Amino acid sequence: MRKIVAGRGFAGLAARAGGLVLLATAIVTVAACSPTAAPTPTAAAAKPAAGAPTTAAAPAKAAGPSTVIRVGCSDPEGSSSPALTIGKFAELATKKSNGELDVKAFYTSLGVEQSLLEAVKVGSVDAGQITTANAARFTDAFTMFDLPFLVKNDAALSSLFKTTDIGKKLAAQFEKDAGVKVLLWMSHGFDATPNSADVQTRNKELRVPADIKGLKIRTNSSPVALAVVKAWGGNPTPVDWGQLYSAMQQGVVDGTLGSPMVPYTSIKLQEVTKHYLAIGAMTNNLPLYINQKKFDSLTPSQQKAILDAAAETEAFSQEAARDLVKKSTADVEKAGVKIYTPKGAELAEWTSIREPVWKQIASEMQGKIDLSVAETIYKSDLGASKR
Numbered sequence: 001m002r003k004i005v006a007g008r009g010f011a012g013l014a015a016r017a018g019g020l021v022l023l024a025t026a027i028v029t030v031a032a033c034s035p036t037a038a039p040t041p042t043a044a045a046a047k048p049a050a051g052a053p054t055t056a057a058a059p060a061k062a063a064g065p066s067t068v069i070r071v072g073c074s075d076p077e078g079s080s081s082p083a084l085t086i087g088k089f090a091e092l093a094t095k096k097s098n099g100e101l102d103v104k105a106f107y108t109s110l111g112v113e114q115s116l117l118e119a120v121k122v123g124s125v126d127a128g129q130i131t132t133a134n135a136a137r138f139t140d141a142f143t144m145f146d147l148p149f150l151v152k153n154d155a156a157l158s159s160l161f162k163t164t165d166i167g168k169k170l171a172a173q174f175e176k177d178a179g180v181k182v183l184l185w186m187s188h189g190f191d192a193t194p195n196s197a198d199v200q201t202r203n204k205e206l207r208v209p210a211d212i213k214g215l216k217i218r219t220n221s222s223p224v225a226l227a228v229v230k231a232w233g234g235n236p237t238p239v240d241w242g243q244l245y246s247a248m249q250q251g252v253v254d255g256t257l258g259s260p261m262v263p264y265t266s267i268k269l270q271e272v273t274k275h276y277l278a279i280g281a282m283t284n285n286l287p288l289y290i291n292q293k294k295f296d297s298l299t300p301s302q303q304k305a306i307l308d309a310a311a312e313t314e315a316f317s318q319e320a321a322r323d324l325v326k327k328s329t330a331d332v333e334k335a336g337v338k339i340y341t342p343k344g345a346e347l348a349e350w351t352s353i354r355e356p357v358w359k360q361i362a363s364e365m366q367g368k369i370d371l372s373v374a375e376t377i378y379k380s381d382l383g384a385s386k387r
Helices: 006-033 083-098 112-120 152-164 165-178 223-232 241-249 260-266 292-297 300-334 344-351 354-364 371-379
Strands: 067-072 100-106 127-129 178-188 198-201 216-219 235-238 255-261 275-277 286-291 337-342
Touching: 006 300, 067 083, 067 112, 067 235, 067 354, 083 100, 083 178, 083 286, 083 300, 100 300, 112 127, 112 178, 112 286, 152 165, 165 178, 165 286, 178 292, 178 300, 198 260, 216 241, 223 235, 223 255, 223 260, 223 354, 235 344, 241 260, 260 300, 286 292, 292 344, 300 337
Parallel strands: 067 100, 067 127, 216 235, 216 255, 275 337
Antiparallel strands: 127 286, 178 286, 198 255, 198 275
């Protein structure tokens, strides 16, 4: 192996390095002087020709991933006013947030009614819906609205929650008890006719309460529904909603109480019933709500997008309810079902159970129903006394 003397070796390397530097300097100098080495202009925005049209810049979208808001719906997509409403709300909220939010509607897959609210309470789902009658597991706020013949119709109940002191107070109680924020109020019928909870029967036409005597009438497990059917002289028979079609078809029950027009047709009950009594015995609303902590975690602009979308969706929801009732009524009539709406003396016979049933329920649910408040609502412009 060849040895390199330190002093001589480094001197030689330095000399050679110096020669390379001189050579590189010469090359750069020649290149700089060369006519072909003119610097290339840096990229710049081209200026449009004079008079040429300009294109407006698209609104800037949020940088980074969108915040996902999962909204659960208890009904199949497009099958009801609440389902249509939730779909529209999701669309508008996403659009109004300019991409900061990605609001997604899930139909039946995240839970139904009570299980959905439970999921929203613990934060595994962000938003959902529930019928006021099904919220009793979580709050006493809506217990009074189970009473028969309390308000005129679904639209009156919505108005009560939004415009009256008592309605706002009860809505706030629900929000506190469930840990949610109500975004808007939905219904299956709004101000359409038929409206609210009606009675449908397999074979026998009902005109007055005497006609229902002895009939097995399906109800849910609500003590109010049981008391109403008993007061009319019927035999209340609790049956799960999912089993109602077969129970009617097989004659396990003679009729059903509690189904408004659209849910009635959604499970094809017009195929196994011949008569429809449009009585509007009980009304319900369905609040669309969001987990309060989730809402609070959003930026002010995102919260505004959510609230603006809810406000804009409300009119759509009301019109959807009207349209679906109209379509469902036509389907029922086409199927040969006879719809009867009692009036005057006949209606008075059906509603005569109001006071005794109210007193019974208030006694059974001590502390949960203030009959003086119920009476005030009943006699108001929104109350059933104005039907």
